[in-house]
Amino acid sequence: MRDLMGLMGKAKEMQAKFQAMQEEISKMEAEGQAGGGAVKVTLSGKFELKGIKIDPSLLKEDEAEILEDLILAAHNDAKAKIEAEMQSKTQEMTAGLPIPPGMKLPF
Numbered sequence: 001m002r003d004l005m006g007l008m009g010k011a012k013e014m015q016a017k018f019q020a021m022q023e024e025i026s027k028m029e030a031e032g033q034a035g036g037g038a039v040k041v042t043l044s045g046k047f048e049l050k051g052i053k054i055d056p057s058l059l060k061e062d063e064a065e066i067l068e069d070l071i072l073a074a075h076n077d078a079k080a081k082i083e084a085e086m087q088s089k090t091q092e093m094t095a096g097l098p099i100p101p102g103m104k105l106p107f
Contacts (some may be wrong), residue, residue, distance in 0.1 A: 014093070021089050028085065032078025039070035043078040045086075 028045035038055040052074075058067050 017093050021093060025082070025086055025089065028082065030078045030081040030085070032074040032076065032081065034070040034073035034077060039067070039074045041071065041074040041078050043075070043082060045082055047079055047082065049075065 025045040029042055029050060030045075031040055031042050033040050035055075035058070038058055040051075040053040041049060042051040044050055052071065054067065054071075058070070
């Protein structure tokens with residue numbers, strides 16, 4: 001019975017840590033770049049687009065498709081950075097816990 005109570009205590013502690021981590025990540029921002037820095041986007045930890053910066057040299061009428069592709073690439077770069085940080089924080093938090101491989105946290 002003590003093991004069950006200890007496990008429940010650890011689960012509550014882990015839940016509190018995950019909530020704190022989620023709050024920390026939601027305040028985080030990441031900048032993604034494409035085209036050698038010609039296009040930059042900033043995303044929040046919730047993957048909300050916070051800003052876009054475009055080098056004026058790209059603002060040519062016949063190059064709209066290139067610009068669109070660069071914006072998408074910069075967005076994906078920023079998103080990958082946030083996801084990597086989330087994964088890193090989750091691994092730090094769950095180090096030493098008997099969690100099955102491939103199980104995604106937070107639930």
